Amino acid sequence: MQFKGLHEKTLVIVKPDAVQRGLVGDIVTRFEKKGLKIVGMKMMRLDEAVLREHYSHIADKPFFPGVSNFMQHSPVVVLCLEGLEVVEAIRLITGITKARNAEAGSIRGDLAMSVACNVIHASDTVENAKSEVRRFFADEELFDYSKSEYEFVYIQDERESNR
Numbered sequence: 001m002q003f004k005g006l007h008e009k010t011l012v013i014v015k016p017d018a019v020q021r022g023l024v025g026d027i028v029t030r031f032e033k034k035g036l037k038i039v040g041m042k043m044m045r046l047d048e049a050v051l052r053e054h055y056s057h058i059a060d061k062p063f064f065p066g067v068s069n070f071m072q073h074s075p076v077v078v079l080c081l082e083g084l085e086v087v088e089a090i091r092l093i094t095g096i097t098k099a100r101n102a103e104a105g106s107i108r109g110d111l112a113m114s115v116a117c118n119v120i121h122a123s124d125t126v127e128n129a130k131s132e133v134r135r136f137f138a139d140e141e142l143f144d145y146s147k148s149e150y151e152f153v154y155i156q157d158e159r160e161s162n163r
Helices: 016-020 024-034 048-054 064-071 086-094 107-111 126-136 156-160
Strands: 009-014 037-044 076-082 120-122
Touching: 009 024, 009 086, 009 126, 016 024, 016 064, 016 076, 024 037, 024 076, 024 086, 024 107, 048 064, 048 126, 076 086, 076 126, 086 107, 086 120, 086 126
Parallel strands: none
Antiparallel strands: 009 076, 009 120, 037 076
């Protein structure tokens, strides 16, 4: 039995603080244990142009240069994850932005204390996820493949309703 994609995709950026602290594997493992499918993953350096586009909602704020400098401090790891209602699922796993107030058990609640140094970015809506995935991944960098464990992650009617 083959289960290709449960086609909703989202973007996650493992931020420089997580890369520097050696948390990439721990973060990726949480998504895999949840049953989400990694369809794209790469390490890259972010430049000013990409950051200005990605953070366009704060690009004119006085604190943006600090955010930009932080995000360019070291490489980041970007992931495209796929699954049923994946944007919502990732937001729950990630925890709230102000990490010191994030729920225990969430990535930020367990691994971070800061608003900016909060180890991870995750798309906040399905619409933003679509544009963010396109911003960071070319079509040929995303993989459509069968994930046999979906039989044990999603019940049959969930798998079939999302084909």
